[in-house]
Amino acid sequence: MDLEYYLADVFTHKPFRGNQLGVFPQADHLKDHQMQTLAKELNFSECTFVQSPQKGGDFKLRIFTPEKELPMAGHPTLGAAAVLRSLGRISKEEFTFEENVGPIKVSFHPDGWISMEQPLPRFGAIFEEPGMMSPLVGLTTQDLLPGGEIQMVSCGLPYLIIPVKDQEALNKARVDREVYNSAKSKLNFGELYLWCRGEKSGTYHTRMFAPGVGIEEDAATGSAAGPFVCYLVRNGYGELTDGALEIEIFQGENMGRPSHLKARTSYGSQGYSQVLVSAKVV
Missing domain, CATH: 3.10.310.10 (Diaminopimelate Epimerase; Chain A, domain 1)
Incomplete structure (x- = not known):
C-alpha cells in the first residue's frame, strides 16, 4: 500500500x-x-x-x-x-x-x-493531599509550589495540573510506573501536567507525562495549554488585561525538543468565553 x-x-x-x-x-x-x-x-x-x-x-x-x-x-x-x-x-x-x-x-x-x-474548560476534582500525588512524578511535597492547587481541568482532554516550586523541581520529575499504575487503579485522574513560573511575567515552563496513552513524555502539549491558562485564571495566578489572560509556555527542553506555545482565555461576568492555543509549524 x-x-x-x-x-x-x-x-x-x-x-x-x-x-x-x-x-x-x-x-x-x-x-x-x-x-x-x-x-x-x-x-x-x-x-x-x-x-x-x-x-x-x-x-x-x-x-x-x-x-x-x-x-x-x-x-x-x-x-x-x-x-x-x-x-x-x-x-x-x-x-x-x-x-x-x-x-x-x-x-x-x-x-x-x-x-x-478549544472547548470551554471543565474543572474537576481538587486533590487536597499533595503527598498523594507528588510520588507519581518522583517528587516530594517540598518540590511542590506551597499552597498551589492540584486540580483536574479539561478543554477536551483531562489533565491533572500540578504546580512545582521552581525549574529545578520540574527538571527532576520522573514518572514512577509502579506508583502511577497503583494510583490509577484507585483514583480518577488525567494525564500529568507539571508547571512552574518562568523568569519573565506571563511565562511558564511545563512538562507533560501520559503513560496511560503511550506517551512517556510530550515535547509540547496544546490540549493541556488551554486548560492550564484557564486554571491560572481560576486560581488567581495571572492578571487579566481587557478581560483576557495570554501566556507563553516553554516545554520540551528536557527532551531536546524545545517548544514555544501561546495560550489565551477570555473571562468575564459570564465566565469563560474563549480558549485559544497557538503555534508556529515547520
Missing part, C-alpha cells in the same frame, strides 16, 4: 524542535486498525489522518497515539492545519476540523502563528 504522509514540527519555528507529527492528508480509505498501526509504526506522540467531512466542517480529523485514538489534541490539530495549507487544500483564513470532541475552529494569522479554539 502506497501512502502519502508528511512530517511536521509543531510549536517551533525551527526544524527538529517542537513536537513531531505525522500527517496523512488522504485517509478516507484507511480503517481504524490501519490508522492505529501506522501511528504505532511512526511512534510519535500522535499522528493525524485527514478525511472527508461528515458534519458540515471542512475536514474530519482523526488523531492517534501509538496506543489509542484521542477525541482531540493540540499539536495534531495545528500541525495538520499547516500541512493542508502548504498543500493548497486550505485557502481561507479560518476553517473547521471535525474532531471526535466536536468542531474545532482553526485560524491562520499574518505573523505565521496558527490558532485553534
Whole structure:
C-alpha cells in the first residue's frame, strides 16, 4: 500500500524542535486498525489522518497515539492545519476540523502563528493531599509550589495540573510506573501536567507525562495549554488585561525538543468565553 504522509514540527519555528507529527492528508480509505498501526509504526506522540467531512466542517480529523485514538489534541490539530495549507487544500483564513470532541475552529494569522479554539474548560476534582500525588512524578511535597492547587481541568482532554516550586523541581520529575499504575487503579485522574513560573511575567515552563496513552513524555502539549491558562485564571495566578489572560509556555527542553506555545482565555461576568492555543509549524 502506497501512502502519502508528511512530517511536521509543531510549536517551533525551527526544524527538529517542537513536537513531531505525522500527517496523512488522504485517509478516507484507511480503517481504524490501519490508522492505529501506522501511528504505532511512526511512534510519535500522535499522528493525524485527514478525511472527508461528515458534519458540515471542512475536514474530519482523526488523531492517534501509538496506543489509542484521542477525541482531540493540540499539536495534531495545528500541525495538520499547516500541512493542508502548504498543500493548497486550505485557502481561507479560518476553517473547521471535525474532531471526535466536536468542531474545532482553526485560524491562520499574518505573523505565521496558527490558532485553534478549544472547548470551554471543565474543572474537576481538587486533590487536597499533595503527598498523594507528588510520588507519581518522583517528587516530594517540598518540590511542590506551597499552597498551589492540584486540580483536574479539561478543554477536551483531562489533565491533572500540578504546580512545582521552581525549574529545578520540574527538571527532576520522573514518572514512577509502579506508583502511577497503583494510583490509577484507585483514583480518577488525567494525564500529568507539571508547571512552574518562568523568569519573565506571563511565562511558564511545563512538562507533560501520559503513560496511560503511550506517551512517556510530550515535547509540547496544546490540549493541556488551554486548560492550564484557564486554571491560572481560576486560581488567581495571572492578571487579566481587557478581560483576557495570554501566556507563553516553554516545554520540551528536557527532551531536546524545545517548544514555544501561546495560550489565551477570555473571562468575564459570564465566565469563560474563549480558549485559544497557538503555534508556529515547520
